[in-house]
Amino acid sequence: MSEPSDDRQLDKYKQAFQEEAREVLVELESALLELNESRTDRELVSRVFRALHTIKGSGGMFGYDELAAFAHQLETAFDEVRAGRLEVTAELLDVALTARDQIKSMLEEAAGGAPADRTVAAAILAKLHTLTGLAESPSGGKAASAPQPPKAVAGAVSAWKIHFCPGPELLRNGANPLLLLGELRQLGDLHSTASMAAVPRLAELDPERCYISWDMVLATAAGREAIRDVFIFVEDSSELSVEPHVVPVPDAEEAPPKAGQVRRTSYGRRAYDSPDNASSIRVPATRLDQFVNLVGELVTVQARLAEVAARRDDPEVLAVSEEIERLTAALRENSMSIRMLPIRGTFERFRRLVHDLARDLHKEVELTIEGGDTELDKTVIDQLNDPLMHLIRNSMDHGVELPRDRIAAGKPATATLCLSAKHSGANVLVGVSDDGAGINAEAVRARAVEKGLVAGDAQLTESEILSLILSPGFSTAKQVTDVSGRGVGMDVVRRNVEALRGTIEIASKPGAGTNVTLRLPLTMAIIDGLLVRIGESYFVMPLATTLECVELTRQDVEKANGKHVADIRGELIPYIRLREYFNIHAERPEREQIMLTETEEGRYGFVVDQVLGDHQTVIKNLGRYYRHVQVISGATILGNGSVALILDPHRLAQDAIRTHSARQRAGRMRPEGAMNS
Numbered sequence: 001m002s003e004p005s006d007d008r009q010l011d012k013y014k015q016a017f018q019e020e021a022r023e024v025l026v027e028l029e030s031a032l033l034e035l036n037e038s039r040t041d042r043e044l045v046s047r048v049f050r051a052l053h054t055i056k057g058s059g060g061m062f063g064y065d066e067l068a069a070f071a072h073q074l075e076t077a078f079d080e081v082r083a084g085r086l087e088v089t090a091e092l093l094d095v096a097l098t099a100r101d102q103i104k105s106m107l108e109e110a111a112g113g114a115p116a117d118r119t120v121a122a123a124i125l126a127k128l129h130t131l132t133g134l135a136e137s138p139s140g141g142k143a144a145s146a147p148q149p150p151k152a153v154a155g156a157v158s159a160w161k162i163h164f165c166p167g168p169e170l171l172r173n174g175a176n177p178l179l180l181l182g183e184l185r186q187l188g189d190l191h192s193t194a195s196m197a198a199v200p201r202l203a204e205l206d207p208e209r210c211y212i213s214w215d216m217v218l219a220t221a222a223g224r225e226a227i228r229d230v231f232i233f234v235e236d237s238s239e240l241s242v243e244p245h246v247v248p249v250p251d252a253e254e255a256p257p258k259a260g261q262v263r264r265t266s267y268g269r270r271a272y273d274s275p276d277n278a279s280s281i282r283v284p285a286t287r288l289d290q291f292v293n294l295v296g297e298l299v300t301v302q303a304r305l306a307e308v309a310a311r312r313d314d315p316e317v318l319a320v321s322e323e324i325e326r327l328t329a330a331l332r333e334n335s336m337s338i339r340m341l342p343i344r345g346t347f348e349r350f351r352r353l354v355h356d357l358a359r360d361l362h363k364e365v366e367l368t369i370e371g372g373d374t375e376l377d378k379t380v381i382d383q384l385n386d387p388l389m390h391l392i393r394n395s396m397d398h399g400v401e402l403p404r405d406r407i408a409a410g411k412p413a414t415a416t417l418c419l420s421a422k423h424s425g426a427n428v429l430v431g432v433s434d435d436g437a438g439i440n441a442e443a444v445r446a447r448a449v450e451k452g453l454v455a456g457d458a459q460l461t462e463s464e465i466l467s468l469i470l471s472p473g474f475s476t477a478k479q480v481t482d483v484s485g486r487g488v489g490m491d492v493v494r495r496n497v498e499a500l501r502g503t504i505e506i507a508s509k510p511g512a513g514t515n516v517t518l519r520l521p522l523t524m525a526i527i528d529g530l531l532v533r534i535g536e537s538y539f540v541m542p543l544a545t546t547l548e549c550v551e552l553t554r555q556d557v558e559k560a561n562g563k564h565v566a567d568i569r570g571e572l573i574p575y576i577r578l579r580e581y582f583n584i585h586a587e588r589p590e591r592e593q594i595m596l597t598e599t600e601e602g603r604y605g606f607v608v609d610q611v612l613g614d615h616q617t618v619i620k621n622l623g624r625y626y627r628h629v630q631v632i633s634g635a636t637i638l639g640n641g642s643v644a645l646i647l648d649p650h651r652l653a654q655d656a657i658r659t660h661s662a663r664q665r666a667g668r669m670r671p672e673g674a675m676n677s
Contacts, residue, residue: 017058018111024051025104026348032096033351037366039088046225048096049078053229055103060179067106073125074099077132082226092131097352099124157188157221159245165213167237172208175234181214183230188220217245285378288338295335296526296618300637302328303615307640332526339379340522343430344372346381347419350392354417357396364403364414365396374421376428380500380520384430387493391432391516392417394490399436399514409511411435427502427544428522433515439508441465447474466506470494501633503650519650521633529636531615531644532595532608534579535586538644540617540636541606545597545649549611552592566594566605575605576656578647599653606649617646631655 028051035044052075059068074096080086102124105116162184166177184190192214199211218227227242228235302324309321347369358365376384395417403413420431441462448454448468468474472491497504502520521527529540530549550568552575565572575594579586586609594605619634633648 014110017064018107021055021058021107022104024054025100025107026345027051028055028100029097029352030348032093032100033355035088036090036093036355042082045078045081045088049075049082050229050232052078053232057232064106064110067103067110070099070106070121070125071103073128077128080132086132089131095124095127095131097355099128157219160218160220160224160227161241161243161245162216162218162227163213163239163241164216164231165239166210166234167239168209169237170234171210177210177212177214180230180234181216184216184218184227187222187226187230188218190216190218192216213239288378292335292339292526295332298328299332299526299618303638304640307638336377336526339377340375341378341381342373343376343381343384343421343428344369346384346388347372347421349385350388350419353389353392354396357393361396361400362402363396363400365400366414366416368416368418370418370420371422374423374428376421376520377522380428380522383496383500384518384520387496387518388419388430388432390490390493395432395434395436395514399434399438401437423522424519427519430518430520431515433513435513438510438512439466439469439506439514440510441508444468463506466508467504469506470504498630501648527617527619527646529615529617529646530595531612531638532593533610533612534582534608535584537582537584538612538638538642539578539608540615540644540646541595541597541649542646543614545599547596547598547603550594550596552594552607554590568594568596568605571603573603573605575607576652577607579607579609581652581656597649599650601650601653601657604649604653604656606647606652619646 028048031044031047031051035041035048038044052071056068056071056075059065059071077086077092078096081088081092086092098120102116102121105114105120108114109116164177164180166175170177181190181192193216195213195215196211198213199205205211220227224242228240231238231240302321305321306325309318312318351367354365354367357363400415400417401409401411406415407413416435418431418433420429420433422429445454445460445465445468448465448471449456451471451474453468453471453474454460470490470493474490494504497518497520500520502518505517505519506514507517508514528543530543530546532539532541550566552566556566560566564577565574567573573594573596578584579588589609592607592609593611594607595611596603596605615636615638617636620636622629622632622635631648631651632645634646635643636646638644
């Protein structure tokens with residue numbers, strides 16, 4: 001009866017192993033690429049070794065014998081590097097990176113994906129054997145975690161005292177502590193003593209839990225880290241101590257144990273005899289998305305409750321509504337913080353891309369990362385991969401020069417490519433910059449005229465010229481390469497960033513480099529907003545961009561002589577009448593409200609009939625039919641069931657400026673509702 005449940009439990013642990021193995025592969029790739037820059041860094045070598053050891057050991061525990069045996073070959077090579085018997089070379093790192101890709105293919109095959117190419121694995125091991133001179137193990141052998149004959153460890157021998165108390169889940173996870181003891185024996189002369197003190201009465205015994213602990217003395221030339229590496233994939237869930245062994249002076253009254261006798265030592269109540277606790281848990285992303293969606297629905301229902309409570313004017317109902325509002329706000333903040341992830345992991349993935357492109361293009365490039373701890377919504381991070389990849393490829397191909405050209409220009413032979421991130425209000429600025437040749441604005445303009453994107457006599461600012469490279473099919477490359485030249489990449493960047501309700505800024509200086517900045521929202525789910533009314537229509541303005549609200553009377557309008565500007569404490573602020581912008585036909589009130597906001601174009605005002613107050617806004621997409629409406633970033637459902645559009649003040653200001661500039665260039669007057677200067 002329990003077999004199906006056991007199978008499901010094992011499948012769950014195998015899935016957990018696959019997820020953790022993918023994370024370890026990211027760490028492995030990062031360590032290998034950093035090692036390429038600092039080939040004598042012993043800590044980086046240890047990071048590579050530990051990652052390979054984790055994959056090998058965990059793979060062996062869960063029956064992935066082929067994967068474990070393959071990883072063991074690489075682990076052995078880097079063990080030689082750790083011991084100083086093998087040097088880190090470019091060829092060894094290239095083989096290790098290719099092997100990392102092969103391990104990833106093996107994992108995907110184990111998860112039901114396409115079969116991994118065994119000929120590639122054989123070629124990698126053959127190349128590894130040639131580089132290291134180590135004997136190659138049979139590909140179909142046992143898992144590398146199985147006990148093997150003792151290793152010959154050179155150097156001075158020291159004694160280490162080891163205490164190992166397995167965690168309660170060790171056996172359930174498929175680990176075998178005897179295999180770990182077998183690995184210790186490979187390092188030297190091992191003497192172990194088992195403690196049965198924690199074994200409970202038979203009625204309380206859990207057959208899937210390990211109650212035995214071990215105290216061992218190991219005589220070896222290996223260091224403390226090499227010993228801890230044996231337990232690397234179970235250490236977090238076990239008690240482990242590795243200390244130098246001091247031989248005690250024997251007590252005359254204490255008789256030594258007889259040969260073969262097991263000494264039992266009581267350590268009292270163990271930490272694992274208390275209820276199992278974990279500092280973190282792994283939750284599938286789909287379950288987290290469902291949770292956030294439910295919180296969003298709760299926010300909408302809470303708004304309806306507040307609407308009903310306000311209409312009934314019942315103190316008791318109103319008190320309950322306010323308490324639910326407080327709890328909902330706290331739940332919303334917590335759910336959103338769970339979705340926030342540091343962007344460093346996304347940035348680190350591109351080290352391999354930069355390394356491979358630099359090799360293929362015969363260029364020297366150093367990747368630097370700034371603001372890696374900046375947090376973004378997981379949904380935003382998931383959609384950043386393609387835009388960043390295309391920006392990096394363009395920078396490497398078009399921006400960064402060959403070493404000889406950089407030296408001739410008085411630059412270092414090695415170019416610098418920087419990925420950066422920082423917070424800016426309710427947005428995050430993600431940058432891709434290089435110190436390459438920069439963008440030739442005249443060449444961009446000439447190409448745009450040739451393709452019919454702009455008129456030959458068009459008066460364009462430098463910013464407008466540089467933005468032309470975001471047009472579909474636009475490219476200044478004279479020939480198509482494997483890296484770029486088809487004019488597809490930047491169009492992909494534009495479309496993906498706009499899908500995230502973000503904007504793109506391009507700045508370049510000839511000979512000094514290019515900087516592309518993506519302005520992205522912190523979250524795609526729930527934002528704080530201000531609910532406003534124009535006639536019978538409702539809108540939401542993001543609270544993060546709103547500075548203040550001031551009154552606009554008819555006398556103020558008359559003083560401005562028809563200009564759409566307001567004098568706010570001595571500063572003339574241009575404003576946009578949203579009533580006229582959206583062509584809403586309703587009677588204008590005697591007193592209107594100007595919402596003063598901070599946009600990319602400076603401070604702008606947006607005139608509305610009434611500001612109703614704060615609003616927790618659950619963002620809903622408008623659908624593909626409205627995907628080209630740039631000034632609207634989504635919609636939300638109000639407590640009374642009506643729909644309010646969420647405005648994007650940055651794009652509203654940009655659209656007003658573009659329209660105003662076009663009117664001026666055409667020599668026509670701007671119609672009522674547009675911004676007047």
